[in-house]
Amino acid sequence: MPFYQTWEEFARAAEKLYLTDPMKVRVVLKYRHCDGNLCMKVTDDAVCLQYKTDQAQDVKKIEKFHGQLMRLMVSKESRSVSMETD
Amino acid sequence: MVLLENDSFLTELTRLFQRCRTTGSVYITLKKYDGRTKPVPRKGNAETFDPVDNKCLLRATDGKKMISTVVSSKEVIKFQMAYSNLLRAHMDGLKKKDKKSKTKKTKATQ
Numbered sequence A: 001m002p003f004y005q006t007w008e009e010f011a012r013a014a015e016k017l018y019l020t021d022p023m024k025v026r027v028v029l030k031y032r033h034c035d036g037n038l039c040m041k042v043t044d045d046a047v048c049l050q051y052k053t054d055q056a057q058d059v060k061k062i063e064k065f066h067g068q069l070m071r072l073m074v075s076k077e078s079r080s081v082s083m084e085t086d
Numbered sequence B: 001m002v003l004l005e006n007d008s009f010l011t012e013l014t015r016l017f018q019r020c021r022t023t024g025s026v027y028i029t030l031k032k033y034d035g036r037t038k039p040v041p042r043k044g045n046a047e048t049f050d051p052v053d054n055k056c057l058l059r060a061t062d063g064k065k066m067i068s069t070v071v072s073s074k075e076v077i078k079f080q081m082a083y084s085n086l087l088r089a090h091m092d093g094l095k096k097k098d099k100k101s102k103t104k105k106t107k108a109t110q
Helices: A007-020 A056-074 A081-085 B006-019 B076-090 B100-109
Strands: A026-032 A037-043 A048-053 B002-004 B025-033 B055-061 B066-072
Touching (some): A007 A037, A007 A048, A007 A056, A048 A056, A056 B055, A056 B066, A056 B076, B006 B055, B006 B066, B006 B076, B066 B076
Parallel strands (some): B002 B066
Antiparallel strands (some): A026 A037, A026 B025, A037 A048, B025 B055
């Protein structure tokens, strides 16, 4: 269950995992206001990728990535998220 | 588990965040959904079922109460905007970036 140190690595690995099997992958977000931290997990029940942060600047990245994954899930074409931003 | 409409889900999610401000966590789960309403049978014939490709399931809980909603491609744009604003507004308890540049400036002037 590796905790990634950099956001870029986590985002790339998470997106790759999702594209291998969209139906199996789930994304979990855990927010604790009292402790002031946010944890994001992407897993297909075999591989588990996690990213933890207590920085406000990461909230925007996490929330944006969450939205991109949501749009990927509802879109019919298998389009990569990174391709969209490039 | 309560299945709600997108708007009710957003309202309930706001309440969930407000309730958990002093203690506890908010868990949000996002998963692709193919529209099935019946569980997959263990054996025997598989149900004749046409999977749809344009839906996702969003769940939220504080450990006690759970709410969920289904978002489809038609609603995703509107929902995602409201949802992003909601997350950004409530996840504000994290540390702000250290203003290292300011301290460097003051040191340089000394």
